[in-house]
Amino acid sequence: MKPCHCDRSHKQRRIVLTGGPGAGKTAVLELVRQTFCKHVVLLPESAGILFSGGFPRAADPLIRQAGQRAIYFVQRELEAIAEAQNAALVLCDRGTVDGGAYWPGPGDLWSAVGTSLASELARYEVVIHLRTPPAHNGYNHDNPLRIESAKEAAAIDARIEALWAGHPRRTIVPATTNFLAKAQAAVDCLRNELPACCRESA
Secondary structure (H helix, E strand, O other): EEOOOOOOOOOOOOEEEEEEOOHHHHHHHHHHHHEEEEOOOEOOOHHHHHHHHOOOOOHHHHHHHHHHHHHHHHOOOOOOOOOOOOOOOOEEEOOOHHHHOOOOOOOOOHHOOOOHHHHHHHHOOOEEEEEEEEEEEEEEOOOOOOOOOOHHHHHHHHHHHHHHHHOOOOOOOOOOOOOOHHHHHHHHHOOOOOOHHOOOEE
């Protein structure tokens, strides 16, 4: 993160960067890390923390349910940790709502963890959704934790879009053949959310 001349306390705002597998979140987050100031705190993806650490991952519905419950609670705790920092923006690599797109049933994730979709949507001020590209337009498996085919990734992306549809401040960044343009559009959305005192550093 870049240094910032501003040392005032900020009213913290939580923003989600979401999208289906292969949408480009990792690249956008790296751009943010390089160009934004210290008052933007980046939270890692909960699923990545769990699965890279050896949490069981299999097609069995009970294992998938356990995984999504664990991801939900890790996400909540990451967000709680961020509240202790002097951040203007807390940028989440996915939010708690995303888990609903991966829930295998029966029922839904919300009842399984004692919450509701409306409550989870209200946790975030802004949602930026990067659309997953189709197979002929840039989808890849470079991330070793990405197990979905292009067709499966597109289906997850559609479910994520539907879950976040009720959020009042959602921006959808479409897939494009020029990924730099897509990434810049997402970064510009985030820059517009910075307080004026931090924009000079972004």
